[in-house]
Amino acid sequence: MPFLNGVTLLLVYQLTGEILVRLLGLPIPGPVLGMVMLFATLMIRGSVPDSLGQASGALLSHLSLLFVPAGVGMMTHFGRIADEWVPIALALVLSTVVTMVATALIMQLTTRWFVTPQRVEDEPND
Known part of the structure; x- marks a missing residue:
């Protein structure tokens, strides 16, 4: 269950970034703004929640799979x-x-x- 909570948190920040970019007409990608907001939140908090650490660790361990669509596109x-x-x-x-x-x-x-x-x-x- 912590993994699901962590992934949900990542997706909420991405969605928030997308919404803000579209509402404010900012010239940056929504996920980038979401990452900046997540980074600011983690800096203010001073630690990474266990669920977020578990989810990000699992995603990073399978990072190579995320490059498959780019390879297929090439x-x-x-x-x-x-x-x-x-x-x-x-x-x-x-x-x-x-x-x-x-x-x-x-x-x-x-x-x-x-x-x-x-x-x-x-x-x-x-």
Whole structure:
């Protein structure tokens, strides 16, 4: 029963995100907004309920099965992918490089904000 409660909680947050996106006309996917709301709720609460932990653990253990529909979709459109492989490969490489550079710059910036440099004391002269 805890698994069912956890999955229900996940679906309620997803549904709430979908409703808010449609009502407010936000340009983000509803499930993403639902995840942000769930994250905020968990941060405020300070812990993960057992039912949610059990459900998310079970879903993560079978995560590879969730990629099957994407693989089937790729095989369905294999001809189109073969025809347009150059722009697809270029987009993948460029987006990877841009993501890596942005991540590195953000990491440098945030470490300057949050990591205080250690002060080295001068050693006394004998």
